[in-house]
Amino acid sequence: MSTSSVSKGCFVFKPSPKKRKKQDVSQESYFIHDCAGPESGQRRFKLCQDLWKQIETETEVLQDELHRKILDSLLEFSRKCSSARCHGDWASQMRASEIPTAALMLGVNVPDHDLTFSSLSDLLRQSVTPYVVSLQAKECGALKHLLKRVLEGLMETVVAVDDEDEADQAACHVQKSVHCSLTTLCDWYIIKTKKSSNDTPGKKRPSTVTDEPEQLPPVVVVFKDLEAFNPKVLQDFILICSRYVHRLPLMFIFGIATSPSTIQHMLPHSVSSLLCIQLFQSLSCTEHLATVIDKFILTHQFPFKLTEKVLSVLVSIFFFHDFSVRNFMKGLQLALLEHFYTQPLSVLCCRKKAALHHATQLDHGDLERIRLLPSFKRYVEGQEAEEQVNLMTDDSHLKEVCQKLIKTLHKYHKNYYPTLRCLHALTSTLPRHLLGKQIRELHEACLRKNVWEQENYQSAMKLLKMQAKDELVVSLRRCAEILRSVKSKTMKNACEQLEELLCRFQQLDAAVDVAPSEDECVLSPPKNLPKKTDLFQLQKTLLEMNESRRSKKLSPFEILRNETVEFVDGLVRSHLWPPESQPLHEVCYYSSVATVKHHLNASPRTSIQVALSNPDHYLENDSLKTEDGSLSSAAPDICIAYKLHLECGRLINLYDWLEAYATVVSAAKVDPDQDAFGKVDEVKHARFIRAVSELEFLGFVKSTKQKTDHVARLTWGGC
Amino acid sequence: MAGLLEHPGYDEERLKRAAEQLPCREVQAGMLLSLMGEPHQYCYPSIFIYGHRASGKSHVINVLMKELELPHATLSCVECVSVALLFEQVLRSFFGCDVASLLPRSPSLTDFVRIYRQQSPARQTRYIVMEKAELLRDADANLLPALLRLQELVEDNVTVILLSEIVWDTFRPNTGCFEPLLLHFPDYSKVELQQILSQDRHPSFSAELYSFYVSVLLGVFYSVCRDLRELRHLAALNFSKFCEPLAEGKVKETDTHKLWKNIEPHLKKAMQTVYLREVSSLQWEQMQQMEEETGALKGLSAHTHVELPFYSKFLLIAAYLASYNPARTDKRFFLKHHGKIKKTNFLKKNEKTTNHLLGPKPFPLDRLLAIFYSVVDGRVAPTASIFSQISSLVTLQLLAQVSHDDQLDSPKYKCAVSLEFICNISRTVNFDIMKYLYDFL
Ligand SMILES: Nc1ncnc2c1ncn2[C@@H]1O[C@H](COP(=O)(O)OP(=O)(O)OP(=O)(O)O)[C@@H](O)[C@H]1O
Numbered sequence A: 001m002s003t004s005s006v007s008k009g010c011f012v013f014k015p016s017p018k019k020r021k022k023q024d025v026s027q028e029s030y031f032i033h034d035c036a037g038p039e040s041g042q043r044r045f046k047l048c049q050d051l052w053k054q055i056e057t058e059t060e061v062l063q064d065e066l067h068r069k070i071l072d073s074l075l076e077f078s079r080k081c082s083s084a085r086c087h088g089d090w091a092s093q094m095r096a097s098e099i100p101t102a103a104l105m106l107g108v109n110v111p112d113h114d115l116t117f118s119s120l121s122d123l124l125r126q127s128v129t130p131y132v133v134s135l136q137a138k139e140c141g142a143l144k145h146l147l148k149r150v151l152e153g154l155m156e157t158v159v160a161v162d163d164e165d166e167a168d169q170a171a172c173h174v175q176k177s178v179h180c181s182l183t184t185l186c187d188w189y190i191i192k193t194k195k196s197s198n199d200t201p202g203k204k205r206p207s208t209v210t211d212e213p214e215q216l217p218p219v220v221v222v223f224k225d226l227e228a229f230n231p232k233v234l235q236d237f238i239l240i241c242s243r244y245v246h247r248l249p250l251m252f253i254f255g256i257a258t259s260p261s262t263i264q265h266m267l268p269h270s271v272s273s274l275l276c277i278q279l280f281q282s283l284s285c286t287e288h289l290a291t292v293i294d295k296f297i298l299t300h301q302f303p304f305k306l307t308e309k310v311l312s313v314l315v316s317i318f319f320f321h322d323f324s325v326r327n328f329m330k331g332l333q334l335a336l337l338e339h340f341y342t343q344p345l346s347v348l349c350c351r352k353k354a355a356l357h358h359a360t361q362l363d364h365g366d367l368e369r370i371r372l373l374p375s376f377k378r379y380v381e382g383q384e385a386e387e388q389v390n391l392m393t394d395d396s397h398l399k400e401v402c403q404k405l406i407k408t409l410h411k412y413h414k415n416y417y418p419t420l421r422c423l424h425a426l427t428s429t430l431p432r433h434l435l436g437k438q439i440r441e442l443h444e445a446c447l448r449k450n451v452w453e454q455e456n457y458q459s460a461m462k463l464l465k466m467q468a469k470d471e472l473v474v475s476l477r478r479c480a481e482i483l484r485s486v487k488s489k490t491m492k493n494a495c496e497q498l499e500e501l502l503c504r505f506q507q508l509d510a511a512v513d514v515a516p517s518e519d520e521c522v523l524s525p526p527k528n529l530p531k532k533t534d535l536f537q538l539q540k541t542l543l544e545m546n547e548s549r550r551s552k553k554l555s556p557f558e559i560l561r562n563e564t565v566e567f568v569d570g571l572v573r574s575h576l577w578p579p580e581s582q583p584l585h586e587v588c589y590y591s592s593v594a595t596v597k598h599h600l601n602a603s604p605r606t607s608i609q610v611a612l613s614n615p616d617h618y619l620e621n622d623s624l625k626t627e628d629g630s631l632s633s634a635a636p637d638i639c640i641a642y643k644l645h646l647e648c649g650r651l652i653n654l655y656d657w658l659e660a661y662a663t664v665v666s667a668a669k670v671d672p673d674q675d676a677f678g679k680v681d682e683v684k685h686a687r688f689i690r691a692v693s694e695l696e697f698l699g700f701v702k703s704t705k706q707k708t709d710h711v712a713r714l715t716w717g718g719c
Numbered sequence B: 001m002a003g004l005l006e007h008p009g010y011d012e013e014r015l016k017r018a019a020e021q022l023p024c025r026e027v028q029a030g031m032l033l034s035l036m037g038e039p040h041q042y043c044y045p046s047i048f049i050y051g052h053r054a055s056g057k058s059h060v061i062n063v064l065m066k067e068l069e070l071p072h073a074t075l076s077c078v079e080c081v082s083v084a085l086l087f088e089q090v091l092r093s094f095f096g097c098d099v100a101s102l103l104p105r106s107p108s109l110t111d112f113v114r115i116y117r118q119q120s121p122a123r124q125t126r127y128i129v130m131e132k133a134e135l136l137r138d139a140d141a142n143l144l145p146a147l148l149r150l151q152e153l154v155e156d157n158v159t160v161i162l163l164s165e166i167v168w169d170t171f172r173p174n175t176g177c178f179e180p181l182l183l184h185f186p187d188y189s190k191v192e193l194q195q196i197l198s199q200d201r202h203p204s205f206s207a208e209l210y211s212f213y214v215s216v217l218l219g220v221f222y223s224v225c226r227d228l229r230e231l232r233h234l235a236a237l238n239f240s241k242f243c244e245p246l247a248e249g250k251v252k253e254t255d256t257h258k259l260w261k262n263i264e265p266h267l268k269k270a271m272q273t274v275y276l277r278e279v280s281s282l283q284w285e286q287m288q289q290m291e292e293e294t295g296a297l298k299g300l301s302a303h304t305h306v307e308l309p310f311y312s313k314f315l316l317i318a319a320y321l322a323s324y325n326p327a328r329t330d331k332r333f334f335l336k337h338h339g340k341i342k343k344t345n346f347l348k349k350n351e352k353t354t355n356h357l358l359g360p361k362p363f364p365l366d367r368l369l370a371i372f373y374s375v376v377d378g379r380v381a382p383t384a385s386i387f388s389q390i391s392s393l394v395t396l397q398l399l400a401q402v403s404h405d406d407q408l409d410s411p412k413y414k415c416a417v418s419l420e421f422i423c424n425i426s427r428t429v430n431f432d433i434m435k436y437l438y439d440f441l
C-alpha cells in the first residue's frame, strides 16, 4: 500500500475542490489494490462512501433537531431582552441596562462543542440576526486581539491592531483599515441597519413582533469556551461593551463546559452586575449518544453492523474517556472504512435490492471466500450430503443460495430490532433494570449470546409475570405501537396478536367491574417486593410466591398475563438470535476489535517501544528480523542505542555506550578482522550523538549533573 | 438648592439646569466650575478626580460638559487598548475625522502633539476626560506625565480631567511629574442616597409614596450596598411588587405599615438572589409575575455538579491528592507494603491539617500518573486518551498548569477544585477520598 507514512493508520484525505478528481481516484485505488479485483474494490468504495454520506447528512439533521430546542428558548430570551430594552416604560428606564447573556451549559465533551456552535450560529443567522461572531479563547489572548476578532467577524474587513510585529505588513494594506474599537463597530452597525431597513424592510426575520415597528437585530458575541478565556480580558471586554449597550444591542452567549459557577469565579460582582445571565441546558451527552445509537445502530435500514465487542469498545471509549459523540461517530466511520476495505465480501453489505444484484455478479474468488466463512460452513454442515457437495462445487447454485441467505439475513434484521425495542419497553420499567436501563445495553446482551439463556432475562420474565395490570398494559401498548410501524409480515402478525391480548385485558377490566372478585390481593404482589434486594433474596421471594401461587387457583388475569409473557418470550426466542447464528453475517458485521482499539485508543508509549525494539515491525523490512530477540546491527542507529541503554543502570557512562555502539555497528561490515573494527571514527561518533539526542527527545534519557560524562535513564526495566 | 451654581461667563439658564441634575454634588460642581474659570480663560492643566464607584464622578463631568456645551473628548482607558486609539479619539472629537486620519500607524506622542499643534488654537478651554485613569499606569511610562502637562506641550487651552477610584498617591511615577489638582468625591450618605433616589419617582405615583419606598429599600440594602447604580436598579426591579397591593386595591397609599410588611421579605430575598446576580433580573421579574414559590429556581452557584468521563474523575482525584498531600506521604498511602513507616514519624505535627489552609501545591506529571494508576480500579493502558484528558481538564480549569506552556519536559500542575467538589466526584466512583488525605487522618 502506498502512503509515505511509517505508521499504520487510517488516512483521511479531505480533497480540495480543485483536486477532487485526482484525489478520488487515489482513494479508490486503496480499495482496488488488494486481491479481490478492481471491480469489487470500486463497488465497495462506492458503497462505503455512500453509507458515510448518509451518516453525515443524517447526523446533521439530527444535530439540528437537537439544537432546535435550545435555540428556541435562546431566541425567546433574546426577544424578551430586546423588547425590555425598547419598552421605554419607567422600570426599564431606571434599571441598569444589562447585556443579555445566555449561559449555555454544554457538558465536558469539548470536541462536540464545535458542531453545536456552528449549527447554533447558522440557526441564529437564519432566524434572528445576521450579526453573529464566535470567539475562541486561544485567539483572544489579549483584549485587542479579542476586539479585533469581534470586529473582523462582524464587519468582514481587515482591522488594524497597532502591533509592532504587524507594522511591516501595514504597507500592503492600501486602503486605510479601520480602527479597532467598538465605536467603529457602532458606526458600522448604525449604517448597516439603516441601509437594510431601507432596502428590504421585510427581511427574512420572522416578524413575530408586530407591535414594535422596528426591532433592531442584536449583535451576538459567542464565547465558545468560556473557561479558557483570560478573566481579565473578558472583564475588560464586558466593561467596554457596557458603555455601548444603548447604541448597540449586544448579546452574549457563554459556552460553559463545567458549571455555571465558573461565571462567578471569573467575573467579580462589579462586572457580572452588567450582565443579565440566564442558563440554558443543552442535551446531555449520554442522551445524545442514545439518539445517535438509536438512529444508526438500532435500525435495519443501515446495513453496516458492529459486533458486540466493537460496539462495546466504542461505547466504553465514550464513557471512560471523552463523552464525545463526535469521536464516537469517528469510531463508527473507522469501523465502516475498515470493514469495506478489509472484507471483500462487503459488496453484499448494502440495501437488499442492491445486495441481491451484487450477489449475482460475484466471481469465483468471492464465492470461494464465501465457502470459507465460518458461518457459511456451519450452514453447509446443516445441509444434506448432496446439497453440501453442490454448495461446495457448483458456483451458480451457490449464487442462488447466497441470494436466499441474504434475504434471510435482511429479514432477520427487520424482525430483530422491533423485537428488541419491545423487549426493552417491557423490561426497562422493571425494578433493578435487569436487562439494562438503556436499550443499548440490552442490544449488547442480545449480541453476546442467546438472551433467553441469560439469568437476568429469566428473572426479568419472572418479574413480568408478577407485574401489576396497569403497568403491564401500559408497556404492552407501547410494544403494540412499536410493532405497528413495522412493515414486515411477521411483525404484523405479532402486532395483531398483541392487540388481541390487549383487547382481552380490556374485557377483563369490564368483567372485573361487574363482579369485583376477591383476588385483588393477587393483583398486587409486586408491591410487596422489597425495592432493593440482592438477587438471591429476590429469587427466594419469587420461589415462595410461586409456591403459594401454585396452591391457589389462577385468576383470569393471571392466566392472561402468563399467556402474554409466554407470547413475548416466544417472540424473543424466534427473533433475538445473536447475529453469529445467521449465515453470511460476516458480510455486514465488523468484528475486528484489535484494529479499532489500535486506532482509536492509541498508546504512543507502546508504539515507540515497539518501534525501537522491533524496528522491522514498522519498517516492514525482513532483513532486520532476528530470531532470538537480539538486534540486527543493520537496524537504525537509534534502535541500537536504545537496545544498549536497556542494559545499563540508572546512570549511563556515555563513553562506554559509544564504544558498545561502535562495536555493534561495525559488526554490520563484511570484514570483522580489519583494523578499523570497533574503532570510533567521526561518522560513527556523529551518528551516535544523533541517536542519543533523539532518545533524549523521546524522553528515555536526560543529561545529569550528578556525574560527569553520564546521562540519566528515565525509564525502568531492561532486558 | 437649584441655582446654587453660579459663575460668570456661563449662561445662567444652563447653570440652573445643570444644578438641577446634580443634587448632593453642588459643592463639587461649584469647585469644578471655579477651577475651570470662564470659557476663554486658561484652566489648570490637569485635574484628578477620585471617589468610590458610582459617586457621581462621570455624572457631574458629563452634566457640566453637556449643559454648558463645552468642547470635550470623553474616553475610557479600558477601551484604549493602544495609545493610537486614545490619540485618535481625542483628535476626532476635537477636530473631526479628517484630522484624526492624519495620524500615522502606530503614532507616537510626538506625532499626536505635532498634529494637534497644526490645528487652529482653541477659543475656549477644551477638555479631555479620561475615565478609569488608573489604567494609565500600565500604559507607556511617559504617557501619564505628558498628559498631565499637555497644555504646555501643545501650547493650547486644553485641560485633562482624570477620573479614578484610586487615590493619586498610587499614580505618581517615581521620576516625578507635574502634580494635578486633586478633587475628592466623598461617598453619598444615607440621607443623600435617599434624596437622589427619590428623584426618579414613578410618574403615576406620588412623590411621597416613592420616597417611602426608597427609605424601605435603603433600610434593607444600605448595610450591604451603597452603590447608587445598584440601588437604583434594585428599586426599579422591585417597585412593581411594592405597588401590587395598591393596584389590587387592598391597601391605601397612606397605609405605610402594610406596604412595608408586604415588601420587606421580598427585598430580603432580592438581596440573596438578584443582588448577587444568582438570578438574572429578567428571571426575577418573571418570578414576580408568576407569583409562585420562588424557591424552585436555583441560583447560578447552586449548579456545581460536573459530569466527567470515568477516567477523568480518577485523574482529578489523583490530582487533588497530589496537590494536598506532601509527596513523602505517597509511599504510605499508595504502596501496598510500605513497611514500617513510624506513625509518629509520619505525622509531623506542624504539617498536619495545614495543607488545606495553604491551598493546592504544584506537582509534576509523573506523580499525578503514579497516583492515578494506584487509585484507579483495574489496569489502564497509558494511552493517548489518558494524556489528552489531562489537557482537557486543564482547559476546563479543573487543573491549572503551573509551568509554562512551552515546557514539554515534566510539566507541573495544580488541582483547582474544592474539597466539596472532589468529594462529590469521588462519591460517584465509590472512592473514599478522606482516607487518602493527609490532613484528615
Ligand atoms: N448626584 C447625583 N444625582 C443623580 N444621579 C447621580 C448622582 N450621582 C450619581 N448619579 C447616578 O449614579 C450613576 C453612577 O454615577 P457615575 O457614573 O457618575 O459614577 P462614577 O463615580 O463615575 O463611578 P465609576 O467609578 O464606576 O465610573 C449614574 O447613573 C448617575 O446618573
Ligand SMILES: [Mg+2]
Pocket (backbone or CB within 6 Å): B057, B058, B059, B131, B163
Ligand atoms: Mg465613571
